[in-house]
Amino acid sequence: MDQENQFRALLQENRDRIYRICCGYVRDENTRQDVFQTVLLHLWESLATFRGGSQVSTWIFRITVNTCLGYLRTQRREQRMRTEVEGQMQHAGVPVAPAPAETCQTRDDIGRLYDCIHQLPPVDRMLIALHLEEAGAEEMAEVLGITPGNARVRLHRAKTALLEIWERTGDGLE
Numbered sequence: 001m002d003q004e005n006q007f008r009a010l011l012q013e014n015r016d017r018i019y020r021i022c023c024g025y026v027r028d029e030n031t032r033q034d035v036f037q038t039v040l041l042h043l044w045e046s047l048a049t050f051r052g053g054s055q056v057s058t059w060i061f062r063i064t065v066n067t068c069l070g071y072l073r074t075q076r077r078e079q080r081m082r083t084e085v086e087g088q089m090q091h092a093g094v095p096v097a098p099a100p101a102e103t104c105q106t107r108d109d110i111g112r113l114y115d116c117i118h119q120l121p122p123v124d125r126m127l128i129a130l131h132l133e134e135a136g137a138e139e140m141a142e143v144l145g146i147t148p149g150n151a152r153v154r155l156h157r158a159k160t161a162l163l164e165i166w167e168r169t170g171d172g173l174e
Contacts, residue, residue: 007044010056017057017133018064024117024129025068039067057135058142065126065143116165124158131155 026032042063130140140151
């Protein structure tokens with residue numbers, strides 16, 4: 001099978017999974033679409049070098065998570081620079097327009113779940129994303145570079161933290 005057909009098959013099987021992982025890291029829908037497209041580009045670029053040393057799902061997950069984390073690092077760096085420039089401008093007496101308010105998030109349960117996931121530390125987000133994709137402890141361990149037992153313990157703690165956030169931010173699970 002040629003690379004284009006391989007990519008089409010890979011995308012057919014994993015499109016929803018990739019998108020859901022992006023949802024766990026990026027709140028804004030337009031930005032999420034951009035990150036999703038970047039993930040697809042990275043998958044395309046590295047498809048020829050994938051040698052099967054791990055499961056395809058693990059490989060896709062790592063590329064998706066790394067792309068999302070790279071986006072978040074860039075956003076934090078840009079925000080720090082923006083804050084620094086705005087501070088310098090205010091110090092110099094130059095008026096600064098307020099940043100536009102974030103778009104309102106829908107408050108349905110799925111949106112709320114992703115809002116809660118966003119509050120978790122990055123490793124916990126990764127574990128929850130893997131769990132939502134029905135990955136086993138072995139795959140989680142491979143992605144994180146830990147033992148399967150440690151993956152199960154850390155997943156349990158991440159679920160507990162997520163439940164606490166859920167209960168703190170609303171009426172609790174029904």
